[in-house]
Amino acid sequence: MTVPEGLKGLEPLRQTIARHGLDARKALGQHFLLDPAITARITSLAGDLAGQHIVEVGPGPGGLTRALLDSDAATITAVEVDTRAVAIITELAALMPDRLQVVEADAMRRDLTTLCPAPRQIIANLPYNVGTPLLVGWLRQASAWSRLTLMFQQEVAERICAAPGSDHYGRLGVLAQWTCRCGMLMHIPPGAFSPPPKVHSAVVGLIPHARQPDATLFRAMEQITAAAFGQRRKMLRGALKSVGGEALLTEAGIDGSRRAETLDITEFDRLARLHARRTAAPA
Incomplete structure (x- = not known):
């Protein structure tokens, strides 16, 4: 692809960072990804971006932003809480204000679906300290997104994609796989970042299913998974006591002596639907 006119002659990212005095702050979970080959690869993993409106969360000095501008994406909206980074991205926006x-x-406090029209995607190197709550919030409105391509700590990525019975399988994986088709797309070593984190990172792709739960059902699933995995060493009849316990399990046809990590997504869906129906029924 031909480099857009507005991106020609840009100074190296390290020079931009030095000019703005942008040191990565632990409190913001910042680790800057500066290698253009890696940011280009992440962008390509999001598929064909022609006509897509992209939301990038936590752009920092703009390494991934530059790669997104070098793609066929219709527009990019960069959401940044750090005023220092905002100044850098604003400079970049001045070069390509139409995109x-x-x-x-x-x-965490903004409804990102209001920032651009559909079809929309999120592509982001997420701040480590808020990656999980951000994802859960976006899963609640998964129907609004055509795809999410997100970088997390590798451990979080493994939890998102984990299969039943595995060590990483838990509440996050159930919620993600219930609403999306999830896949591990890329592993990134600590040395690719500045400063290097203490852990490896990974990019996860999430493509929302055509049919999505309504708000009531999603809330029921959150309650079921919180109870089930909150006491994962317990048998389900004990762990789910607060949401129906043995009676709920019997109605769902699930043995109460099983533990949460043995249930597949279909079984959790059955429990959530029964729980939603029970809580909605008049007393």
Whole structure:
């Protein structure tokens, strides 16, 4: 692809970072990804971006932002809470104002679906300290997104993609796989970042299923999985006592002596639907 005119002659990212005095802050979970080959690879993993409106969360100095601008994406909206990074991305937006807009906001407190029209995607190197709660929030509105391509700590990525019975299988994996088709796309070593984190990272792709739960059913699934995995060493009849216990399990046709990590997504779906129906029924 031909480099867009506005991106020609850009200074190296390290020079931009030095000019703005942008040191990575632990409190913000910042680890900057500067290698253009890796950011280009992440962008390509998101599939054909032609006509897509992209939301990037936590762009930092703009390494991934540059790669997104070098793609066929219709627009990119960069959401950044760090005022120092906002200044850098604003400089970049001034070069391509028709394609890049900057929103200074905390993504935890902002409905990102309001920032751009459909079809929309999220592509982001997420801050490590808020990656999981951000994802759960986006799963609640999965029907609004055509795809999510997200970088997490590798341990979190493994939890998202984990199969029943595995060590990493838990609440996050159930919620993610219930609403999306999930896959591990890329592993990234600590040395690719500045400063290097103490852990490896991985990129996960999530493609929302055509049919999505409504808000009531999603809330029921959150309650079921929180109870089941909150006491995962217990048998389900004990772990699920607060949400129906043995009676709920019997109605779902699930043996109460089993433990949460042995249930597949279909069985959790059955429990959530029964729980939603029970809680909605008049007393």
